[in-house]
Amino acid sequence: MKTKKDILNLEGIHLSFGGVQALSGMDLDIRRDEILAIIGPNGSGKTSILNSISGFYRPQKGNIYFQEKRINDLKPSKIAAMGIARTFQNLALYTGLSTVDNLLAGRHIKMKQSFLSGLFYFGLALRSEVEHRRQVEYIMDFLELQPYRHQYVGILPYGVRKRVELGRALAMEPKVLLLDEPMAGMNMEEKEDMARFVLDIREAKWESVIKESPAIVLVEHEMDVVMDISDRVVTLDWGKKIAEGTPDEIKEDPAVIKAYLGA
């Protein structure tokens, strides 16, 4: 059901690869002010949803609306420019750039400078570089990344890289933030940090960087985290939505228990 509160609507998405139905008839509404978690067993289509939203996969049927505008046929870079940012399950950072440059590269769509003005590093280009640097420093401050400012991302530890990736997505000033397993492979402390960051993104005052907090879509296997921080949970199995509701409802849902325990 499309309502004014929704920022992103998926209607009847069919996505198949040859004979494999990755998503069949998927409906999903994402509200402006929520943390929506998508859970499900391996291969249930969680990442396929994210890939479809960011334009990386092309669903054969169905519509994706972002702020009531159809985005199915747009290029991934155009979709990103509209305000949909994401992180990846397997890190996809620019390893040859430093942390600060990774975040600045995330601000690519926000930078108005033309390539000609970049040739001469004063005046317009310098002012814009400094301005964007200030924004990036704010994000690095928020994510506690300052110690790694000038280090190449390729040599950073895994947990920090995950944070850099979150920072790069935040640098785009997104309206929707798609997080693909942000806690995968992390230890307890790093997980707690990451959960805190995700909550803070919703609640923090972002006056200087982000005017409005983004809606967050969280794909995660870490059940205790999901149940604790999300407002709404959607459960998938075999490319279909089998349950939707608050964390407490999902915990009790027989279909979910069946999907997970195979009983």
Add this chain to the structure above:
Amino acid sequence: MKGRPCGVFDIRYSQDMAILRTKTHWALFILFLVSLFVVPTFLNGHILSLGVIIGTTMISMFGVQIMIGYTYQITLGHAGFVGFGAYVSALLMHHLGWNFFFALPMAGLGAALYGLIIGTSSLRCKGLYMVIPTISSHFIFFYLANEVFRKWTYGSDGIECGMPVLFGFAFDSDLRYFYLVAVISVLLGIVAKNLVRTKTGRAFVAIRDNDIAAEVMGIDIFRYKLLSFAIGNFYAGIGGALWGHYVGYINTEFFPILDSVYYAAFCVVGGLGSIMGAVFAAFFWRLLGEGINYVAPLLDAILPMSAGNIISSMGLIIFAVLTILFLIFEPRGIAHRWELFKQSYRLHPFNY
């Protein structure tokens, strides 16, 4: 980690981003510029001509660096693009009587346009596979110069390149031409450095390191790949035109396919992903070639049974062996060593 001179603290972001950070840096930079103009007056023609060739190679090498080092579009047709630029300016001056200083940018733009056409293949290929279209581009260049536009280029007879004249001042001596090349290569070097540390350069590196993430992060990959091609070949064209007008006569044999391989190989030796790497690459290539030109005849004289084979093969062997050794022992090139040296110099005497 960016090392910085001891006791220097940044108060503003612009200071942190500056290349010339301290008074010492500025002093060294000014000293470099002054010596660039004073020292040549004491040098003989042979060394000056070597300097000119290093300068023109350096300009072309900036292009290779932007294409391979920053965007990872491996080009094995760079000598073709260099030749394309040389031909464009030679033709414009020879047939239309243009002034060199109008023909030179046109050489760059012409090569850039040619690069754009070749670069459209980057929509489907990336990385190593770009070798195929770029090698083809080299042969297309031969075909264009020797067959299609034979009427104007005189085919394999070659074409004369006019002399640069600016307001009645002719760049006719080695010294004058050296100054011309020095100014242009320093300017283009600064421009290249600025390019790679602003929005465009970050987009290039983003595409190099992870093109899928780059696209999802809002970078129009195809556009930036084409831009990288255009800029890289602009540099090639400028370098080629400057070289052609120095030599005074060009035909397609001056731009062999082997040179394209050298451009790519020495770019690796100099250090990928660093503008300084292009500078080192140009020096390394041309100085090594000069050394071989000097040593090989001596060796031939000492070893009578070689019958001139050393002269023809020594360069090839040494270039190949050095490239392999660099790939094994310092794949990040001379530029990386230079960074390490600067680091330890700044920390000296506390090398921890």
